[in-house]
Amino acid sequence: MLExxxxxxxxxxxxxxxxxxxxxxxxxxxxxxxxxxxLVGESGCGKTTIGRLILRLTKPTGGKVLFDGVDLFxxxxxxxxxxxxxxxxxxxDPDSSLNPRMKIGTSIAEPLKLHGxxxxxxxxxxxxELIETVGLNPEHINRYPYQLSGGQNQRVVLARILAMNxxxxxxxxxxxxxxxxVQAQILNLMKDLQKEFDHTYLFIxxxxxxxxxxxxxxxxMYLGRLVEIGExxxxxxxxxxxxxxxxxxxxxxxxxxxxxxxxxETSSPIDMPAGCRFHAxxxxxxxxxxxxxxxxxxxxxxxxxxxHLA
Amino acid sequence: MSVLEISxxxxxxxxxxxxxRAVDTIDLSIRERETLGLIGETGxxxxxxxxxxxxxxxxxxxxxxxxxxxxxxLLKISEAEMRRIRGKEIAMILQNPTTSxxxxxxxxxxxxxxxxxxxxxxxxxxxxxxxxxxxLVRIPSPSQRANEYPHEFSGGMKQRVMxxxxLACNxxxxxxxxxxxxxxxxIKSQxxxxxxxxxxxxxxxxxxxxxGVARELCDRIALxxxxxxxxxxxxxxxxxxxxxxxxxxxxxxxxxNGLVPIPGMSPSLINLPDGCRFHPRCRHAxxxxxxxxxxxxxxxxxxxxxCFHA
Numbered sequence: 001m002l003e004x005x006x007x008x009x010x011x012x013x014x015x016x017x018x019x020x021x022x023x024x025x026x027x028x029x030x031x032x033x034x035x036x037x038x039l040v041g042e043s044g045c046g047k048t049t050i051g052r053l054i055l056r057l058t059k060p061t062g063g064k065v066l067f068d069g070v071d072l073f074x075x076x077x078x079x080x081x082x083x084x085x086x087x088x089x090x091x092x093d094p095d096s097s098l099n100p101r102m103k104i105g106t107s108i109a110e111p112l113k114l115h116g117x118x119x120x121x122x123x124x125x126x127x128x129e130l131i132e133t134v135g136l137n138p139e140h141i142n143r144y145p146y147q148l149s150g151g152q153n154q155r156v157v158l159a160r161i162l163a164m165n166x167x168x169x170x171x172x173x174x175x176x177x178x179x180x181x182v183q184a185q186i187l188n189l190m191k192d193l194q195k196e197f198d199h200t201y202l203f204i205x206x207x208x209x210x211x212x213x214x215x216x217x218x219x220x221m222y223l224g225r226l227v228e229i230g231e232x233x234x235x236x237x238x239x240x241x242x243x244x245x246x247x248x249x250x251x252x253x254x255x256x257x258x259x260x261x262x263x264x265e266t267s268s269p270i271d272m273p274a275g276c277r278f279h280a281x282x283x284x285x286x287x288x289x290x291x292x293x294x295x296x297x298x299x300x301x302x303x304x305x306x307x308h309l310a
Numbered sequence: 311m312s313v314l315e316i317s318x319x320x321x322x323x324x325x326x327x328x329x330x331r332a333v334d335t336i337d338l339s340i341r342e343r344e345t346l347g348l349i350g351e352t353g354x355x356x357x358x359x360x361x362x363x364x365x366x367x368x369x370x371x372x373x374x375x376x377x378x379x380x381x382x383x384l385l386k387i388s389e390a391e392m393r394r395i396r397g398k399e400i401a402m403i404l405q406n407p408t409t410s411x412x413x414x415x416x417x418x419x420x421x422x423x424x425x426x427x428x429x430x431x432x433x434x435x436x437x438x439x440x441x442x443x444x445x446l447v448r449i450p451s452p453s454q455r456a457n458e459y460p461h462e463f464s465g466g467m468k469q470r471v472m473x474x475x476x477l478a479c480n481x482x483x484x485x486x487x488x489x490x491x492x493x494x495x496x497i498k499s500q501x502x503x504x505x506x507x508x509x510x511x512x513x514x515x516x517x518x519x520x521x522g523v524a525r526e527l528c529d530r531i532a533l534x535x536x537x538x539x540x541x542x543x544x545x546x547x548x549x550x551x552x553x554x555x556x557x558x559x560x561x562x563x564x565x566x567n568g569l570v571p572i573p574g575m576s577p578s579l580i581n582l583p584d585g586c587r588f589h590p591r592c593r594h595a596x597x598x599x600x601x602x603x604x605x606x607x608x609x610x611x612x613x614x615x616x617c618f619h620a
Contacts, residue, residue, distance in 0.1 A: 042494035042495060042496065042497075043465075043494055149575055150352075151575065152575075179351040179352050179519065180351070180519070180521075180560065180563050180564060181351065181559060181560060181563040181571055181572040182351075182571070182575065183563070183571075184563035184564075184565075184569045184570065184571035184572075185571040187565070187569060188569060188571060206494065206495060207495075207565075208495070209564070209565040209566050210565050212565065212566070213565045213569055246496055247495055247496065249499075250495045250496055250498065250499040259499060259503075261496075261499045261500055261503050262496045262499070262500070263500075265464055265466060265467075265497065266494075
């Protein structure tokens, strides 16, 4: 369904002595139809940039994105416009995704109008259907976003996305601004919708607990590169990369795993350390790690790790 | 011996739509060297409770009840006396360090300010003490970092500065409002570890919605819902034998516990439901829950619940 190959994005700064911020540096992965890939990493690792690149909201520096066999970067404006309804994005903050001066119904009608998929007469009925699919009442149609809670607004965003009948949904931290009890409602809704409409999800999050529930496969990112990718179960039970292990131990509430507290912070993506990007914080660092950058290597069953010691 | 004894505390805000009962008849005590967690979701009044303790709310707010700190009722003393307590006796670590630090003042100077005010040290000694504090919170090369501005610090480092500032005058009680909000997972574990180390000898109130943080840091936990406490017990009891349906629902809605959401949403603090405030969302609600407001009952030594069916 979606194939990302050696995707790269550098941001440049400075006029004379140009310096490059390597936000995404040669990332490759595939997502099969109806499946979910969880993309995990901390702030600044480039996970949001990947989402934006797939939607062509920013220009890539290099690489390829194949969506259903179509090279998205080779499309011209018109072709892109035609394919965009099939790829939709959910953002972190529902309140800023909705126009505060538009009624909920109008917001949902907007994409229907824009792409003219449904005749005007049937629009009203379609909006009602969508509103009910996401678990809201028809009475919400005439309300404004400020009259609804964060969770309800995220439902509206989902309804608006469903209006386009998308195949691929890129969800960028869709529940990180919500309370846990509401987060559970939205995540369950997203799972139900996926089952019903056979959506493919790229689920971007920093929360490993959430990703575990949502994803079939998980990709862990650090400083612009994938450090580990594999089936959700393999990542949880047999994480090979020290960074993944640290993330997992930090996410634990029940104290079942031993806590690994990493020293230091993520280095700047501008002055990238030589060798493995993680070596400065890695508890198992060897000399080789400071010289040679590890590549993703298969360790069985579609599980890949970029670590010299794995 | 308790450091802080709160009884019958009420904080009401008058608004054009009605009275917001943000804190409604709360009884709570914090013992010496104890870390108490105050947990609740957005809008349950937990932050307002923290601000009430520090007397940091606007004069239009109505506050009733008593807050006894070491024998003095904080609600009865003058503003000048309160100022001698704030920062020196009771310190607050606020959420969002980026907006809590003065962007045009050097970090060392900001910490020194409080030290000079409360401990009457001269400028040079205060500065020295500030550097010591930065060292205590494990900021590398503290004397150099003290001369830098907040924008030169990362989010995690800024949070360390906030902790240093809170500890600077050696307070007896620390109130920390969401001390790890907005931090990356690995940085969060670092901050939790640091807080465990530096606050061992202090009484602390941690206000958070993050159960992971509470589990790591707290001895006792109080759950707040719609302005009042619903359950209050040792941390182990709360996590292993929760009694209130809200506590159970809250734990159950965590991704790792099965992602079972609590239906509906928190009530508005202006329009509270009759009877038990949780009854519209409660699966076990009966006639009595709709009619009568339950009081706090002690189930066994130190485990309090506000529920008819516990």
